[in-house]
Amino acid sequence: MLSWPKTQLKAVLSASQFDRELLDFLLSISKKIETALRTKRVLPLLSDYVLATLFFEPSTRTRLSFEAAMHRLNGKVISTVGVQFSSLAKGESLFDTLKMVEAYSDICVIRHSTEGASAVAAKNISIPVINAGDGAGEHPTQALLDLYTIAKHKNLQDDFTVAFIGDIRYGRTIHSLIQLLWHYPAKLLFISPPELALPEKYKSLLKEKNISFVETADIREACTADVLYVTRIQEERFLDRQEYEKFKDSYIVNRQFVESCKNNVIVMHPLPRLNEISTDLDSHPSAVYFEQAQNGLYTRMALLLYLTGVDFS
Numbered sequence: 001m002l003s004w005p006k007t008q009l010k011a012v013l014s015a016s017q018f019d020r021e022l023l024d025f026l027l028s029i030s031k032k033i034e035t036a037l038r039t040k041r042v043l044p045l046l047s048d049y050v051l052a053t054l055f056f057e058p059s060t061r062t063r064l065s066f067e068a069a070m071h072r073l074n075g076k077v078i079s080t081v082g083v084q085f086s087s088l089a090k091g092e093s094l095f096d097t098l099k100m101v102e103a104y105s106d107i108c109v110i111r112h113s114t115e116g117a118s119a120v121a122a123k124n125i126s127i128p129v130i131n132a133g134d135g136a137g138e139h140p141t142q143a144l145l146d147l148y149t150i151a152k153h154k155n156l157q158d159d160f161t162v163a164f165i166g167d168i169r170y171g172r173t174i175h176s177l178i179q180l181l182w183h184y185p186a187k188l189l190f191i192s193p194p195e196l197a198l199p200e201k202y203k204s205l206l207k208e209k210n211i212s213f214v215e216t217a218d219i220r221e222a223c224t225a226d227v228l229y230v231t232r233i234q235e236e237r238f239l240d241r242q243e244y245e246k247f248k249d250s251y252i253v254n255r256q257f258v259e260s261c262k263n264n265v266i267v268m269h270p271l272p273r274l275n276e277i278s279t280d281l282d283s284h285p286s287a288v289y290f291e292q293a294q295n296g297l298y299t300r301m302a303l304l305l306y307l308t309g310v311d312f313s
Helices: 020-036 061-072 094-104 117-124 140-153 172-181 200-208 219-224 241-247 289-308
Strands: 050-055 076-081 107-112 129-134 160-165 186-191 213-216 227-230 266-268
Touching: 020 140, 020 289, 050 061, 050 094, 061 076, 061 107, 061 129, 061 140, 061 289, 094 107, 094 117, 107 117, 107 289, 117 129, 129 140, 140 172, 140 266, 140 289, 160 172, 160 219, 172 186, 172 200, 186 219, 266 289
Parallel strands: 050 076, 050 107, 107 129, 160 186, 160 227, 186 213, 227 266
Antiparallel strands: none
16 A cells, blocks of 8 residues: 655645655556456546636547546546636636635636646635646646656656657746656756757756756757657747747657667657657557557656545555
């Protein structure tokens, strides 16, 4: 039986909140849940709980996996999708919306275009808040499922290299994942156009933690990596359409490229993808991005149990 971690979070806003003990606990619970779901379609552990999903920015995988996670735990879900379908469109403040959500639910997941919106929510309501993506800031629950995916294919205790390819500047999934990887012996390689390089904030954090990382614009450097983490160029973060057009096809990872890499390399992508991963890679053994998306169900179930204090260890 797993010991409950000493760290007890009331909200999940940033990947920086996770320590090694908590990560190992959540990964272990996720594995137990994945195993249990092979024989049971529902684990009736949150029957008395209501989850509110507030997605004021587009989402498919994150919203559906959180809602599916709650249903698989036999809980209830209330939701709003898009500012235009909420009272925010009538001029209601985010604070007032959140106070209503606090009254109607036991836990809240929020995605918003403004960096720090989930932190504002956590300060103003008493129920647990989960950041499901805040602008170009972070996406901590995506990082958790990413780490779980890596752990299923690589030994996290061994030295391994993760090559991040694409939009490093605006890629919030990258910003979160690097903060989980520094708890393990991972080497980081950032491959992007210079204009889309890792923000100084995260470089400083890596240097403080004495984490080895390399920056380059040459995708051929990824051939020595154990994990290729590919991201799309974030069109919605560009103010100038011409700037986006300049970078959108900077890197394309296809079957031919992957077959020039390590034999046991895995290719990940937080999705949705555009042209940066060729469809000819989908049937290749290295491609784990659809499995990666499925893993979000198990890790988010684990996180919901942890934040509500319900034991499944």
